């Protein structure tokens with residue numbers, strides 16, 4: 074299996090090295106051959122190639138079996154014109170590789186519950202998967218420009234774009250707790266009305282999955298008041314951006330959350346939910362666990378290596394139970410370590 | 425002062441009567457003359473006039489000194505075509521009267537903290553005012569329609585629309601804790617880039633107000649992890665819809681939250697944040713406090729009657745301290761009452 078590594082900016086470099094070490098250990102244990110190839114994206118690509126997404130990177134990614142990304146962005150490039158911003162690299166690769174399905178699992182980790190902003194009885198059963206549409210909607214619609222006396226952005230979806238992501242939602246719900254929550258703003262937006270129609274249509278093909286429609290404002294409330302209500306959530310790009318980030322802080326384990334962005338044939342880009350944390354970059358204190366868990370997600374989704382993925386997840390959990398934590402998580406009574414030691418602790422637990 | 429009452433649907437009728445009683449008591453205590461006139465909006469207007477917003481209602485409202493609304497909507501009209509949905513009445517009156525500034529205060533009430541989904545130490549200092557743009561953006565932009573192979577919605581703002589709401593934000597911050605958080609998605613949307621530019625420009629006129637720019641996804645996180653960070657939040661229509669609802673559940677006092685929707689000359693529509701609660705309509709158990717506090721907000725903002733507004737707020741607080749609560753709030757060791765008794769308790773405390 075050929076894996077493209079995109080370290081990106083900030084702590085990206087440090088944590089992607091951790092993931093690579095863990096994958097190498099898994100490869101030798103299970104007798105797989107993983108080859109790695111590194112490419113530039115984001116701010117460092119702007120510095121070196123004057124574009125956040127060099128053609129070489131896109132070419133390499135499109136020939137790969139999977140892509141692991143660290144994170145992009147940083148204050149250094151914040152004042153750049155928009156085509157020279159790190160985020161454009163991320164938006165570009167999603168679009169060019171048609172990575173339309175963004176999977177964001179959020180699950181309570183009991184040893185980190187104390188760090189949740191929510192009361193334990195509210196959050197302790199939370200276990201959801203948010204599926205966000207990633208290549209359509211207002212992020213990509215035209216016109217998106219200044220007008221003579223103002224500005225316009227455009228939210229467009231084709232029927233097919235909605236159908237394929239909604240199907241993903243139903244398929245995911247079918248192999249989980251069989252409850253799909255579709256989030257829209259059907260009382261105001263035309264796009265949401267079509268979205269809701271398509272969900273209703275598709276639901277006939279999935280009689281085993283129960284469907285709840287929630288307006289996006291109501292969903293933003295329910296994530297906080299009753300996160301355990303949710304099994305699979307499916308929603309469009311912008312709503313998914315907001316709700317998945319809201320959901321990511323509920324369990325107190327933001328530093329642990331992986332994500333996958335998938336194409337229909339299974340090619341995927343895997344990255345931690347957290348950002349590039351420029352303030353702690355290069356200090357050797359970044360938490361590599363979300364990145365390592367992103368590698369596990371890759372093994373499962375792109376390579377079908379379920380046992381290997383479980384092995385990594387177990388190893389990470391064991392580290393937490395042993396009390397290892399990085400500066401961002403603080404396990405009471407545990408021992409605080411840096412990126413390197415945390416990676417070694419995971420490697421020790423991968424047997 | 426001439427006040428239009430729009431009871432609307434569901435529990436709207438019951439709670440608007442409570443507010444009217446409290447206003448009448450205040451009028452006689454302080455020697456004001458309030459006159460009331462009732463009009464139809466929402467589902468009941470559809471039933472009686474075949475439109476969610478009769479011209480008569482708009483006419484009366486535009487001649488009034490202020491408008492008090494209950495709530496609109498209910499399952500009875502959910503399957504209606506979109507021009508015959510209760511929400512259209514609400515969207516229509518906002519737009520036709522140019523009620524562009526939606527004010528949503530969210531403040532911790534200590535006797536209700538136990539009902540918050542957040543840990544007490546996270547939420548106990550929360551005291552914010554969300555200012556949402558209400559008559560522009562993707563709610564009203566055209567085209568908003570089916571296309572040959574999909575659908576389109578349009579987010580439009582004129583420079584003037586952004587300027588006037590941003591000014592509101594700065595003005596509000598100036599008389600509070602002087603911290604304005606402007607929420608946008610400037611790393612993706614053109615409209616947000618213009619928004620951010622305008623905020624930067626205006627900030628020169630308010631050197632006493634400090635400004636934070638937050639991306640909408642980051643704001644959705646920070647509301648949960650650190651609600652006390654916020655003083656005044658200003659944002660566009662859709663982001664404001666999502667974030668103000670998210671914020672409304674943080675303190676455990678959704679049944680207590682009022683809102684105001686204002687025109688530039690001070691005309692305002694006041695309504696509770698909660699909905700029409702069709703499931704409990706007519707049972708006499710609805711919580712009238714958000715509606716009563718909306719009347720207080722009206723006295724303050726539209727009539728400049730600050731003492732009278734404070735009197736009502738104090739009376740409501742006293743009721744809670746005395747242990748009175750409706751079915752939705754449960755004060756431990758308190759006494760559960762219905763809409764009528766709760767209203768009487770408030771009246772008793774208005775001296």
Ligand SMILES: CC(C)[C@H](C(=O)O)[C@@H](O)C(=O)O
Nearest residue numbers: 160161163164314611612641
């Ligand atoms: C960087 C930004 C464009 C991006 C998005 O909004 O999609 C990020 O917030 C994310 O969620 O991956």
Ligand SMILES: CC(C)[C@H](C(=O)O)[C@@H](O)C(=O)O
Nearest residue numbers: 260261290511512514515665
């Ligand atoms: C009913 C609906 C159109 C409305 C909105 O989204 O503006 C409501 O959610 C609100 O926030 O007042």
